[in-house]
Amino acid sequence: KIKACIFDLDGVIVDTAKFHYIAWKELADEMGFEFTVEDNERLKGVSRMTSLDILLSIGKVNKSEDEKLALATRKNENYLTYILKMGPEEILPGTKAFLDTLKEEGVRIALGSASKNAMTILERLKLTNYFEAIIDGTKVSKAKPDPEVFLKAAEALGVQPDNCVVFEDAEAGVEAALSGGMKCVGIGKADVLGKAHLIIDGLHQMNMQKLYALNEK
Ligand code: BG6
Ligand code: MG
Numbered sequence: 110k111i112k113a114c115i116f117d118l119d120g121v122i123v124d125t126a127k128f129h130y131i132a133w134k135e136l137a138d139e140m141g142f143e144f145t146v147e148d149n150e151r152l153k154g155v156s157r158m159t160s161l162d163i164l165l166s167i168g169k170v171n172k173s174e175d176e177k178l179a180l181a182t183r184k185n186e187n188y189l190t191y192i193l194k195m196g197p198e199e200i201l202p203g204t205k206a207f208l209d210t211l212k213e214e215g216v217r218i219a220l221g222s223a224s225k226n227a228m229t230i231l232e233r234l235k236l237t238n239y240f241e242a243i244i245d246g247t248k249v250s251k252a253k254p255d256p257e258v259f260l261k262a263a264e265a266l267g268v269q270p271d272n273c274v275v276f277e278d279a280e281a282g283v284e285a286a287l288s289g290g291m292k293c294v295g296i297g298k299a300d301v302l303g304k305a306h307l308i309i310d311g312l313h314q315m316n317m318q319k320l321y322a323l324n325e326k
Contacts, residue, residue: 111292111324112272114211115262118222118245120153120278121296121312122204123234125224128191132184133164142168154279156223156252157181185226192226195233203313208239214317217241219262221275223252242266253281256289263291274323276312277305292323 119125130149137144148167152160161181165172172180211218219242220227227245231237242265244258251257263273275286278296283305286293294309295302302308306326309315 110272111274111320113217113219113266113268115219115221115259115273115275117277117282118220118227118230119224121276122201123199123230124201126153128188132188135187136180136184137164137168140168140170154223154253154281156246159252192230192233197235200234201311203311203315207312207315210317217266217268219266220244221258221262254284256285259286259289259291274320292326
C-alpha cells in the first residue's frame with residue numbers, strides 16, 4: 110500500500126536544467142570549447158562535481174583537484190544568480206495541485222534531490238512547507254543511481270521503501286528508486302526512463318487513481 114511520495118526536485122518540480130546549462134556553458138566558453146543543450150542532458154541527476162568531470166571530458170580538458178573546486182564554486186555562484194531570481198511562477202504545472210491532493214489523502218511527502226541548493230530553491234518557490242522530510246545533496250554521500258537519497262527520505266518519514274513512490278526525470282534517479290525497492294514514476298521520455306513503473310510528461314498528468322494503480326505493479 111502506497112503511503113509516501115518522494116520527489117526529485119530538478120526536472121520534476123522545477124525546470125532548473127536551463128540555468129545549470131547557462132552556468133556550465135559559461136565555463137566551457139571560457140575554456141574555449143562547445144557545450145550543447147544535448148550535452149547538458151548528460152548532467153541531469155548527476156552531482157555537481159561529477160557534472161564538472163563530464164563537462165571537462167567533453168572539452169578534453171584536464172584540471173587539478175584545486176582548479177576543479179574553483180571551477181565548481183564559480184559555476185555555482187553563477188547558477189545561484191539565476192536561482193535567486195526564481196519565484197513560485199517557476200513551479201512546473203500540476204505540482205501544487207498534486208501535492209495538495211496528497212496532503213488531503215494523507216499520503217506523506219518527501220524530497221530526494223542531488224542538489225546542494227535544494228533548500229534555497231524550495232524557499233524561492235515557497236514549497237518548503239509541503240515536505241515533511243528533505244534529503245538533498247548536503248545529506249548524502251552516495252549519488253544516484255545509489256538509492257541512499259531515497260532510502261534516507263523513507264527512513265525520515267518512517268515508511269518502508271516498498272510503500273514509497275519516487276518521481277524522477279533522470280535515468281540514474283529511476284535506477285536509484287528501483288534498486289531501493291520503491292515504485293517509480295518517470296517524468297519525461299520512455300527511451301530514457303523505460304524502467305519506471307509509469308511514465309508521464311509531468312505532474313499535471315498525475316492523480317490518485319494512477320498513484321494507487323502502482324500498488325498492482
Ligand atoms: C540535480 C541536477 O538535481 O542536482 C543536476 O539534476 C545537478 O543537474 C545536481 O548537477 C547538483 O546540483 P547542485 O545544485 O548541488 O549543483
Ligand atoms: Mg532531476
